[in-house]
Amino acid sequence: MIGVVPRTADHDSRRAQITAGVRDLALSSGLGAVTIAGTARAAGISVGLVQHYYDSKESLLADTLGRLLSGIEARVDRAIALAERDHARIEHMLGAGLLELLPLSPAHRDETYLRHAFAGLALDNPTLAEHQLAFDRRLRDRITQAVRNGMECGEVTPETDSLLEGEAALALTQGLAMRLLFDRDDSARSRARAAIATRMASVFVGPCARESR
Template identity: 40%
Template sequence: MPRVADHEERRRQIADAVCALISESGLDAVTVARTAATAGMSVGLVQHYFRTKDEMLLHAFKEVSARIRARADGHIREGIEHQQPIARVLARALAEFIPLDEGRRTEFRVARAFAGRALDAPALAEVDVETARALREEIAQAVHNGKECGEVEPDLDPVPAAVRLAAVTEGLAMQVYRDAEGAAGSAGLVTDVLDAELAAVFTGECRQYANRS
């Protein structure tokens, strides 16, 4: 009986190859032929899944975004399970977007390459905008949840707070990427900055945990 092709696995292999090329040599290194060679596939097989460079880049960006989201969701699930304050959980989730190790640096390079390409490609720009918007909405929801449990003041508007926290996270990510070996690349400094920004929003204590020992 012939083996059924695992299409999702092949698409992941292609995305990994695109990420590897961008990480090693930049966006200009990404071609269908080089991607095929890096993935250990034929050019024809890669073209079966993706006809153009933009299609491959879009898929790689979505794969990277999904990986980051999965790690952030893991922190959220763990926080809920252990009944941790929202601010603490959000700090760990946002840190996943900051390139503090080699894996996250590769993800950041792919995201930056995608954003650069999106400047001249409306279809890619739409995805870039929606991805950023989704992050802000998730942060705003966390702030709203904080208002309900007492960690956030009742009159605080979640939207400006979410924009501020997203902007700080994006700015930190760029600072760390540019100066990984310097002061900006310190995980401790990143933690301090995130904690300070979150503390300005999450100023109270959740009523659910107030009486815990």
């Protein structure tokens, strides 16, 4: 009598499907044009099912942002891991990670657009702001740690303020990313690359003496 269980569904993959609908819609019509009905259409399901999985539009957007940021983080980590095989220098690993945050390819452009469009919403929405802040902190801490590793291995001078450098490097990268969203010029793109490379070179000034990481 107690404990009769009806059919089940894979909640996580459903939510992934629905948030993918939000992403597709946002990329084609702008984040401001995202509606529940439009999301349902994009995901190929009914409005009611979206409501079944999200109790409000806000929670839907929050989940979409969370998944977006996780994806970006994973991609940054993957790029760093990849660079780790090719270069011993921490400078290059970190640079590769930061380049992942710039809209230099169509796919990256999509992600960057979404990230900054959500940042706009987050200015008016504490839940989204919390996601953004936590994401930025995690990225910053990764950079900071890379700088510290650089200090241990001799690439970075011991007087360097690693926290300051972490915050500056992230701010520079995100400022460049925002700019490239508006200025689609090729030259702007290469200047952005150069700006990051220059920055890395000015922090990582010495040769790497021992194993990194």
